[in-house]
Amino acid sequence: MVQNEHPDCGWAVRLPKKLLAYVIRSALTSWVGPNNTMYQAGAILIGHSGKRIANEDSDKLMARAAAADEKNTAFMIFDERVARKFSAWPHPVSTFPGVAYAYVNDYKRFRSDVYHRAETIEELAASIGVASSVLNSTVDEWNADVANGKDSRFGRQHLGAGVSEGPFYGLGPMNAFITLADGGLAVDTELRVTQADGEAIPGLWAAGSTGQGGLQLLNHGLDIGWAIVSGRLAGRSVAQAPNRLDLEAIENAVV
Known part of the structure; x- marks a missing residue:
């Protein structure tokens, strides 16, 4: 069922409890x-x-x-x-x-x-x-x-x-599958991707799991929070940065 919860809350999708439980348990066991x-x-x-x-x-x-x-x-x-x-x-x-x-x-x-x-x-x-x-x-x-x-x-x-x-x-x-990679590209405090020497690559930022810089987030929901926060920080940096993407530096980088 689709309904509007509140004029200011946007649209939400709701399933009957029994159907929702069926769907989720099917996923859990799969x-x-x-x-x-x-x-x-x-x-x-x-x-x-x-x-x-x-x-x-x-x-x-x-x-x-x-x-x-x-x-x-x-x-x-x-x-x-x-x-x-x-x-x-x-x-x-x-x-x-x-x-x-x-x-x-x-x-x-x-x-x-x-x-x-x-x-x-x-x-x-x-x-x-x-x-x-x-x-x-x-x-x-x-x-x-x-x-x-x-x-x-x-x-x-x-x-x-x-x-x-x-x-x-x-x-x-x-079976064993790789569903995520813990860590990610090395970044500085502005979410700029850095080279092995710590120097930022002009014009290249990374957020979310890609830009965790070796950080592993173990608890439920933390990856979502980091995606939102890091995306906002990276977006601010991108908007304020005059640098263009340095393709040569990216090719030579060891991250």
Whole structure:
């Protein structure tokens, strides 16, 4: 429904709550990765070989390991204990904080192609397409590490309770993609792009993620705020600057 909220507020688009929830949960289960707290509760990440591929404490290490896999494929494996925990608030599988939350059953409902549930590890292996003997060995090794209180393969610190209580679950295949680049071009306080020696390139400015100058903004919404503020600052500088674009300096710059 489209309506005018207030004469001074412009136009807004509103969807019925049920439809909005459906749309957002579909998005959450399609391109937002599972919450790291699932690994802390005991889940593991395996590659197409059926073996664990990374220290699950680190998003960066998991993404790199999935990308290095020859099929760019990974699966999150967990048990009924973890599934129960992540089936209701306050433990979503994936989330837009303060907007919407998706739980295990939402993956079953919206993405049955990446949702796997089986009574045994062997059946789960067949469902996700990995060798049952390898996955069995991986799970046995992980459970032994949990019992001993030490990850013998990757040094993970948050072990959780293992993968031992059936039925068993898998989410995947999950793939690694580059969706953003942390950092950006080096800029000065006027948002002018600088060369390696710190000298500004005449006529070249950068704002938003392009002009973060190595700054990484981790919390939700900060990139939007920086885009607005830096865009305004860069725009002011552009409007006041007499310099033309120095193409030669740009070609020679090491940023």
